[in-house]
Amino acid sequence: MRNDTDRWAATTVGQKAPASFAGVTMSHVTGLEQTLISGPRAAALSHVQLTSAIGWPDCATGERYAVSLRRDRVLAIGFACGRFGWNDEAGLAISQMSQGYGVVDLTGPDALPILQTGTELSPKTPSASAVRLWHGYDLIVYALGHNDGFRLHIPAALLEAAWDMLSRQAKLIGGS
Known part of the structure; x- marks a missing residue:
């Protein structure tokens, strides 16, 4: 597999200020190390020295964890994996x-009622x-740290539009 790391342009959306509505706060997270690892799950998790990956509605805790996207794909959060591309050994x-x-x-x-406006999510x-399809946007969504917090990973090219949709749904749900 070739290394396409340099093909990802920097996110075109500037840092967004936190937005608060009645009942929910949206925060744009930057500087988060995200590494997509495809291949046998045990090997992928071993590569980042973990034993499991979270799915829905599992809760991420700590600064380093893996999120399950498919049976053969995880998104490792908080890991600097060094070499990118095909790892023949693993x-x-x-x-x-x-x-x-x-x-x-x-x-x-x-937060959960807002997410439930665009998909069946329980x-x-x-x-x-x-992975979930929310109002037509492919998202990675999981609980974060506590019962009323969620983290969303949104394809960078869709971040502006998804942020706008989240804001509109927050206004509808919260009444502000």
Whole structure:
């Protein structure tokens, strides 16, 4: 596999100021190391020295964790993996995605209802994958640190539009 790391242009959306609405706060997270690892799950997790990856509605804690996207793909958060491209020894394709995904933290009692406006998403219906289609946007979504917090990884080219949709849904749900 070739190394396409340099093909990801820096996110075109500038740093967004936190936005607060009745019942929810949206924060644009920058500087988060994101690495996409494709290949056998055990090898991918071993590469980043973890034993499991979170899915939906699992909760990420700490600064380093992996998110399950498919049975053969994880997004490692907080790991600087060094070499990108094909790793022949491990049988893994490793891609730097820090500029490929914009990250938004959504917190507050209305966070889950806002996410539920655009997809069927219930904490009572677990899934090994954290990938969801929300209002037509492919998102990676999982709980973050506490019951009313979620982290969204959004393709960078769609971050501006998804931020706008999140804001509109927050206004509708929160009434502000």
